[in-house]
Amino acid sequence: MDPDGLSDVERVPHGGSDDRHLVDFSANANPVRPAGVADVYEGALADATRYADGFDDFRAAAADYVGCESDDVAYDSDGVECSAVDVIPTAGGLAALRLAFGVTVAPGDQVLVPEPSFGEYAREIRLQGGEPVGVAHDELLDRDPADYAGAVVCTPNNPTGELADPNALDAFRERCRAVGTPLVVDEAFLDFTGAPSLAGEPGVIVARSLTKMFGLPGIRAGFAVGVGDLGERLRTARPPWALSTPAAAVGTYCLRRTEFVERTRERVAGERARMREALSGRYGVAPSEAPFLLVDVGDERDDPDAAVEAVLARARDGGLAIRDARTFARLDSHVRVAVRRPHENDRLLDALLDR
CATH class of the missing domain: 3.40.640.10 (Type I PLP-dependent aspartate aminotransferase-like (Major domain))
Structure with a gap:
């Protein structure tokens, strides 16, 4: 590590909510763990x-x-x-x-x-x-x-x-x-x-x-x-x-x-496809092979920050935490959402699509 460079290095924001009352879609950890x-x-x-x-x-x-x-x-x-x-x-x-x-x-x-x-x-x-x-x-x-x-x-x-x-x-x-x-x-x-x-x-x-x-x-x-x-x-x-x-x-x-890994892959792939299809009717959603989706929430009156803030607030009102993706380089109108269990994903879709 270079001591001379430490003063110019900042912390990096990450997903993950410490509010246990919220379902956390902001981090990408599997909500299911192996038995035992x-x-x-x-x-x-x-x-x-x-x-x-x-x-x-x-x-x-x-x-x-x-x-x-x-x-x-x-x-x-x-x-x-x-x-x-x-x-x-x-x-x-x-x-x-x-x-x-x-x-x-x-x-x-x-x-x-x-x-x-x-x-x-x-x-x-x-x-x-x-x-x-x-x-x-x-x-x-x-x-x-x-x-x-x-x-x-x-x-x-x-x-x-x-x-x-x-x-x-x-x-x-x-x-x-x-x-x-x-x-x-x-x-x-x-x-x-x-x-x-x-x-x-x-x-x-x-x-x-x-x-x-x-x-x-x-x-x-x-x-x-x-x-x-x-x-x-x-x-x-x-x-x-x-x-x-x-x-x-x-x-x-x-x-x-190994069986846990295979079951997880199948669940994530199926839920990811279902979520992407639903969200694509309203937002821009990038194709993904990961347990998350990058969602372009678009402009709200030509104001991408307002669009993101509105979606973050809608999710929080629904008891959910999602990732503000504006902290990533080159992104200004995006959020990232994890793929969780089906009933939790339904809550996310309800909140983001006003269903």
Whole structure:
């Protein structure tokens, strides 16, 4: 981290309401959790009297989850093998991103970041003394990575929801590798799609979170994956005791709940399509592969701020919290809404459509 740059770095607004009387559509965590999580957490407390490190079970489960070998097998000089040894446990996806930027960004480096997208990319790059260069999210993969010291891709992108085109992403990854530009890929929502992870690809650091799919933001469990030289850097820089013992136990348990993941994907896909069809009759709604929808609420008497404020107020009057998306770069008339359970989604549609 660059101490000289701290005074110029601001906090980033996020979704999530602390008002327990509101149904929270402003954050994208699954409202459903795997059965048995509470028992796993409580059972791990007995082991919490000792320092936790190694996390072999967690790393093996994470490796399986993203398509790597679960055993600590060796990889060759090109880093083409991906295994549990390449999984770095972190206290959530954001900690994985901080670690990734910490081992790839030096003061003065310019790093490509998508816009609109997760605001923490730019903040974390600035904390390292780097300069984030914002590019329209749907144009980033066309850029020449040779002009930059790093690049970031979010897939599916937050808040727009689209999955990166696999052919374009693979071509961009190859160009990054050819010129030695590290590529950080945020896959926080990828497990809602069934698309393959880039974990194990040379020149790539993947950041993953257990927050979204498993509905446990307060647990703070995630991981990074890198191979070859990037993997060595991650292992060297990782903090010890990166997870609590209960977080590691719950994370291991959740990552092995394959049936839960499949049921969640099916529910989210069906509800997302239903919500988009209903909302599209009144608003502009972006296609999405994620558990949320970006909604352009349009102009109210040519005043986009008034339009957004009116929708936010209508939602709150209906007992709901939705995300003001004006805090994302390049957006000025949008809100973002999570895809929750059917009866909750019905309440959202009633509030936003005045039904």
